[in-house]
Amino acid sequence: MSSELKIHGINGPVVTIKGRTSLGMLEMVYVGDNRLIGEVIGISDNHTVIQVYESTTGLRPGEIVTPSGGLMACALGPGMLRSIYDGIARPLEKIADISGPFIKPGLDIPAIDIERLWSVEIRTKINNTVTPGTVIATCQETPSIIHRIMIPPNLSGRVVYVASSRQYKATDKIVTIMNDKGERHNISLVQHWPIRMPRPIAQRLPINEPLITGQRVIDTLFPIAKGGASAIPGGFGTGKTMLQHQLAKYSDADIIIYVGCGERGNEMTQALTEFSELVDPRTGQSLLDRTVLIANTSNMPVAAREASIYTGITIAEYYRDMGYHVALMADSTSRWAEALREISGRLEEMPAEEGYPAYLPSRLAAFYERAGRVSTLNGGEGSITVIGAVSPQGNDFSEPVTQNTKRFTRCFWGLEKSLAYARHYPAVNWNLSYSEYVDELSPWFSKEVADDFIDLRAEIIRLLNEESELMEIVKLIGADLLADDQKLILEIARIIRVGFLQQNALHQNDSFVPIGKQYRFMKVIVALYNGAREITARQIPITRLKERGIFDKLIKSKYEIPNDELDRFDQLTDEINADIRTVISEHENEG
């Protein structure tokens, strides 16, 4: 076996080596004199194919490829929260210190800061038996999150050395264990895990709890479960990124992993500044304290874009194993699929639909299946919720990425251009979207919110459906010729659309709405509908009620009623009842 591996061919991010090599599949390698980071993606008898995660400009045939001996792996340990990484988990802040505003190739910087000191509390004793996932130490990673240092998934044995509780660097030895073969392993605060391989778990658990996002159209109409997966498809300008940012800010997950995959640089800068300024309503600490950002913007190398999704989910699994509920936002999975297509094209593979490789569905499935609520190796419970944005080409939902994503997610929030054009945000189309989790989550809503939550939700959906049928008629003959009870449905549906579904991300009372307030709002809308039906039943024109301004008052209540003054919904209900009684009695007096 020749020890020197030399570059033979270069085509964009794809580099080939001629002849038989000892490189393994998916092994990480350093390519060329600049030691660009690459990964082996194809091996045959006469050549080995490597994808390079950095720009290959200036690379020459004949330069050396150095094996790393391991799979493409991500270092996991304390200090990842509050950080911003590129697609292969290099800290962008460190990169900026070294190379200035523009990213230079060939920087191999570990994901974990090895200089920083952590106050470590040791949680194990000599002679303890430890198995994969056992928590041996903890440290306060950020004011809101305790980092649990675990035995890596491939090790177990008996503790033979324990350091004392004090300050350590990430790579310092804190525990030594001996396995049953008598081999000793030193354990530090850092472990490595190959990004393309799911971390092991004890078992999957059925889902039972929603991820509360504070967005009415999601929590109430199309809820997502902790451990579920959802797709947000939408053309450009429909507000995918805005919605993803809202979810990252307000979801009641413990940890947020935000992957900006092939998207705009300014958006990541915005997320970084905004999250550090905003306060997490649940902990009172900075939102960034629970967030890991991964930014592989559209002008960064395409192969690293492909890796960014896996880097993100590996970090998510690591925190899940500590017993946290993690939510991962991937914006946008279409860019990831395009990166697959681009690499596949360079490899001259046979394309399937629209040039995408035939293995697109299986890669998507493998990614989304890493979501789930699980029992961890150490007996705890954690979950990963995956919310993937999809950018369908030409706003055409029948394209391969959207269609295949639909197969592997059970929640679908379809964004629509016409809603966005009318500035109806979030532009989730209620006729197109669905959530398969509703039945599984019903017990939770009944128990934690209210018995009639699910019934009210069904009523809201029914009204919206009736409206869309009536609108077909209105488009032909105008609204004036409708019967009064039909007009009432249009009016109530307007309140639902403009008041309930539309949510103003920039308004302090409306940006995040607790589920209790969502319920009260929904209930008061249905109460108005039921009350107003008494008016139409008496053949009184519905405009009589509308003139009293109660409809508009209801719409504006979302701005006027703060999140902690839910009693004011009682007043609103009283006002509605009073108005309805007045209209009826006035009519009876006239009659």
Add this chain to the structure above:
Amino acid sequence: MNIEYIGLKEINGPLIVLDGIRESCYEELVEIHCNENDIRTGRVITIEGDRAVIQVFEGTSGLSLSNTRTRLTGRPMSINVSKDMLGRVFNGTGKATDRLGEIYPEAQPDINGSPLNPVMREYPRDYIATGFSSIDGLITLIRGQKLPIFSGAGMSHNQLAVQIARQAATMSKSYGIVFAAMGVKSDVAEYFKQSFEESGALSHVAMFINLANDPIIERILTPRCALTAAEHLAFAHGMDILVIMTDMTSYAEALRELSSSKGEIPGRKGYPGYMYSDLASLYERAGRIKGRPGSVTQIPILTMPNDDITHPIPDLTGYITEGQIVLDRGLEQKGIYPPVSVLMSLSRLMKDGIGEKYTRDDHAALAGQLYASYAKAQEARALAGVIGETDLSPIDKLYLAFGRQFERQFIGQSKTDSRTIEQSLDLGWELLSMLPIEELDRLDKKLLDNYYNPHI
């Protein structure tokens, strides 16, 4: 190193293939001597052992397998940049064509640039007053933004771009305009030049011109040269640079032509699968850097083939840029200038660059209300098309009237009219006062008390 390789192995469209090459490096620049006076440049795009595929910027006409000598330069494609580029005219590869001689280089950066680290970006917040109500009020342009104009053949995008450049760029103390023309007709290039001259801005403009009949490979380089110059002026000299790139459609066509001659697997409509990444490598070069003065603001112009916004070129552009200004043929035919279709247009950076600190406290809510009301006016118009205007409900009639006035007064303005932001916002309130207060569901009480003042 000065080895010359005699002859070629293969010629295919703009590509040539060389055998027996030693020491070539990926994407390096090569010189191809065809005869004494014909020296062309090219770039290595694939290496396979000792064989290299080279794209020739000036085209391959006249080359044969035996009449060429090829020399490797060992460095990637770079151009000379300097502050003196302002006021000058260059071809698509960055060579001066105005007979004033080559510029004295301050630096020689690689034209492909490097990705800007998101950590080092300064989030753009300063708004640029363009003088157009439709843009300033509803699609506010921010310094450091990339905001394309989606137009169609025969519409007034060039006038709009020139007028934005004239009214907006000059707002900054230290400004410059970089103009990149890709595959445009020579009279269009001349129009831009003349307009800049008339406004007295010509000495602040660097022009990179690749005409419709120039080689397509040069067209691929044109925006890269222009943006390299823009980055130098912005970040080395602290200037606020406005980059106008027209026509991105020709650029994308050139990309497709090149891709097909390389024999690549096509994506949608024959465009290469990497077109998104390729366009992003241009558009993402807009922005600002933390702790440094200067900015690169981009206004790319593209003509949507057959006015189709779902065509891959506008579609992928829209996914990368921070919004879009869409021009509408219907408005153009009504004689409204600029014919901005405000409902389809969007500025993503607007929300953080407006409001009390930047424009006025009512700006965001007012814009939201104008959008919503105009959207309703469009619905009323659609309904009137079916049942006739006379059968509309009274409120729909009001909306119809509002929509007309909005298009005529707010969107439309004369070619010399430059409005301040206050004028634009006040005009918005004046138009809203045509509608009853119950209809204004995007505005809270405080704003209505301050600004709403119904006629009648």
